[in-house]
Amino acid sequence: MANDNQNQVLDEQTEVIDDQKAPAKRVRKTKPKSTESGTTASLFGIAPYQPKKNEEYMSEGQLEHFRQILNAWKAELMSEVDRTLNTMQDESTALPDVNDRATQEEEFAIELRTRDRERKLIRKIEQSIEAIQNEDYGFCETCGIEIGLRRLEARPTATLCIDCKTLAEIKEKQNNG
Numbered sequence: 001m002a003n004d005n006q007n008q009v010l011d012e013q014t015e016v017i018d019d020q021k022a023p024a025k026r027v028r029k030t031k032p033k034s035t036e037s038g039t040t041a042s043l044f045g046i047a048p049y050q051p052k053k054n055e056e057y058m059s060e061g062q063l064e065h066f067r068q069i070l071n072a073w074k075a076e077l078m079s080e081v082d083r084t085l086n087t088m089q090d091e092s093t094a095l096p097d098v099n100d101r102a103t104q105e106e107e108f109a110i111e112l113r114t115r116d117r118e119r120k121l122i123r124k125i126e127q128s129i130e131a132i133q134n135e136d137y138g139f140c141e142t143c144g145i146e147i148g149l150r151r152l153e154a155r156p157t158a159t160l161c162i163d164c165k166t167l168a169e170i171k172e173k174q175n176n177g
C-alpha cells in the first residue's frame with residue numbers, strides 16, 4: 001500500500017512537471033523539408049518562376065525561364081567535362097610505379113564513367129532546349145498533360161509527368177527483376 005501511495009505521489013509530481021513544461025515554447029525543428037524545389041535551378045542563381053495570375057502554362061516567359069536554366073546547366077557541365085579532360089591529360093604522364101599506375105587507371109575509369117553520365121545529361125538538356133524551341137516543352141511525352149512548373153524547376157529535363165514517370169519506373173523494375 002505504501003508503495004502505491006508513493007507511486008501516486010510520483011505520478012502527480014510528474015504531471016505537475018509536465019504541466020509546467022507545457023506552456024514553454026517548443027523549439028520547432030528547423031530541419032528543412034526535402035521538397036522538389038531548390039535543386040537544379042537554384043544552383044545557377046535563377047529563382048523559381050513566379051507565374052502571374054491567369055498566366056497560361058508554358059507562356060513565353062516560362063519557356064524563356066527554362067531555356068536560361070538549361071543553358072546555364074549545360075554550360076556548367078561542359079566546363080566540367082573540359083576540366084577533367086585537362087586533368088587527365090596532365091596526369092597521364094608515365095608513372096614509373098606499377099601501383100601508382102593502377103590507382104591512376106582506376107581513377108580514370110571513374111572519371112570516364114562520370115564523363116559518360118555527363119554527356120548523356122548534356123544530350124538530355126539539348127533535347128529539352130529543342131523542345132522549348134518547338135514549344136513541346138513542359139508536357140508529358142506519354143499522356144500529354146502538363147508536367148507542372150514545380151516538377152520542371154526541380155527536373156528541367158523531365159519529359160514525363162510524375163504519374164507516368166512513376167509507372168515507367170515500376171515497369172522498369174519489373175523488367176529488370
Ligand SMILES: [Zn+2]
Binds near residue numbers: 144160163
Ligand atoms: Zn503523363
